[in-house]
Amino acid sequence: MKKIYAFIDSQNLNLSILDQGWKLDFKKFRVYLKDKYNVALAFIFIGFIKENQGLYDFLQTAGYTLIFKPTIKYNSEYATSRLKGNVDAELVLQSMIEYNKYYQAIIISGDGDFYCLIKYLLKNNKLEKLIIPNQNNYSSLLKNFVFKINFMNTLKQKLEYKKSHQPNG
Secondary structure, three states: OOOEEEEEEHHHHHHHHHHOOOOEOHHHHHHHHHHHHOEEEEEEEEEEOHHHHHHHHHHHHOOEEEEEEEOEEEOOOOOOOEEEOOOHHHHHHHHHHOHHHOOEEEEEOOOHHHHHHHHHHHHOOOEEEEEEOOOOOOOHHHHHHHHHEEEOHHHHHHHEOOOOOOOOO
């Protein structure tokens, strides 16, 4: 069977979905990737914050393979404190480490920093899809791959996180 791997920029995915006014149900999203694209492995690249261990446990239980980037805290004149954990290099590196293990890859991000990776995968017939979380806000560099792009804007009904309403008592 031809294996499809997904490489997910968690920050771009999460913020792009929130920017549209909804919250992604990561468990439903993993099922969607498996059902629609037959994704065997879904790597999610995320900054590591010790206090978020519950989130990491949940994502692993939902079927993701987590690749962590250490976060750093820095001060600037514009913000008193901010965390930084850019995962771009990790995503590119992992996609190359896994290169011979998958038939094709799906990149999930609207970040133009992945242009060279996407171009390389496409040239070598290794790009299944580029999934962009927000059709209204993504890098213009990615418009070159329009024939390989799917947008998530229309997936709210299917993938939105909804709190379960349990009866009291």
